[in-house]
Amino acid sequence: MQYSDLLIETHGKVAVIRLNRPKAMNALNDNMMNELGDALYKFDADSNINCIVLTGSEKAFAAGADIAAMANYNYQDTHGGNYIGRNWEHILNIRKPVIGACAGYVLGGGCELAMMCDFLIAAENAKFGQPEIKVGVTPGAGGTQRLPRTIGKSKAMDMLLTTRMIDAAEAERTGLVSRVVPTEKLIEEAIAIATQIAAMPVSVAMQIKDAVNRAFETTLTEGVRYERRYFHAGFGTPAQKEGMSAFLEKRAPKFDGL
Ligand code: CAA
Numbered sequence: 001m002q003y004s005d006l007l008i009e010t011h012g013k014v015a016v017i018r019l020n021r022p023k024a025m026n027a028l029n030d031n032m033m034n035e036l037g038d039a040l041y042k043f044d045a046d047s048n049i050n051c052i053v054l055t056g057s058e059k060a061f062a063a064g065a066d067i068a069a070m071a072n073y074n075y076q077d078t079h080g081g082n083y084i085g086r087n088w089e090h091i092l093n094i095r096k097p098v099i100g101a102c103a104g105y106v107l108g109g110g111c112e113l114a115m116m117c118d119f120l121i122a123a124e125n126a127k128f129g130q131p132e133i134k135v136g137v138t139p140g141a142g143g144t145q146r147l148p149r150t151i152g153k154s155k156a157m158d159m160l161l162t163t164r165m166i167d168a169a170e171a172e173r174t175g176l177v178s179r180v181v182p183t184e185k186l187i188e189e190a191i192a193i194a195t196q197i198a199a200m201p202v203s204v205a206m207q208i209k210d211a212v213n214r215a216f217e218t219t220l221t222e223g224v225r226y227e228r229r230y231f232h233a234g235f236g237t238p239a240q241k242e243g244m245s246a247f248l249e250k251r252a253p254k255f256d257g258l
Helices: 030-044 077-079 109-115 131-135 142-149 154-162 168-174 183-198 204-214 220-234 239-249
Strands: 006-011 014-019 052-053 059-062 098-102 105-107 121-123 127-129 180-181
Touching: 006 030, 006 183, 014 030, 014 183, 030 052, 052 183, 059 098, 059 109, 098 109, 098 168, 098 183, 105 109, 109 127, 109 142, 121 168, 121 183, 131 154, 168 180, 180 183, 204 220
Parallel strands: 014 052, 052 098, 059 105, 098 121, 105 127, 121 180
Antiparallel strands: 006 014
């Protein structure tokens, strides 16, 4: 796969998608978001890939939506042209796990894109923020919704209203990221974690992802019912036969292709 604003690598069953607009701190523009959707859909459909890592550079995961590109937009361009909606949310349709590996600035739309990943690993140098108010707009890709659901109202309001950035340690304390690793080891660690996930049955990984995301959209009772359907259906799958047989036979399971 060749893209102008992304770099792509694969490591076994792990795909790494790197946002790559180094001169603009990986500011997210239309072309990059179109390319990102394209790459994500291709990997989601590729049976050789079980897990995806989305990352940026050591300086910036992404410093937000491209301010230069949108500065002269009017209402017709944004509402009429479905700005953000037209190409930013493809990631939410991806069924395989997507890990966000964040270093440097993770700001505005960059933080919002990160929050659309399934979980985040942060480099020690990462800084997360929602500074949109300083450029005269509200966040537009879920910052006012996903941030409070993730780190709570008080911290989210503080970040959104003051533009205060939080560092990796605070991001981990608040649950925005799951782990913090040395900056120079970010990609290596992200690939190692993704490789661990990729060795599990991808069918079950997709079900877990779907069920966890359901938790944010429904009541507890309905969510547990939803989960139970997957659990029961699991007993009709080769992954369950292999996983439980391997345990009883005291051997490592082989989930390849399951
Ligand atoms: N859009 C376009 N270009 C950007 C950018 C952005 N969001 N962020 C950085 N850049 C560009 C700069 O314009 C600069 O380009 P030039 O060299 O051509 O001048 C280059 O990247 C390097 O940036 P700086 O010189 O500013 O680097 P710095 O180290 O001094 O500061 C920074 C880094 C703190 C990230 C600063 O660039 C910054 O504050 N960026 C803007 C952050 C922001 O406001 N993000 C929110 C955007 S709105 C949004 O995202 C809406 C939404 O919710 C969808």
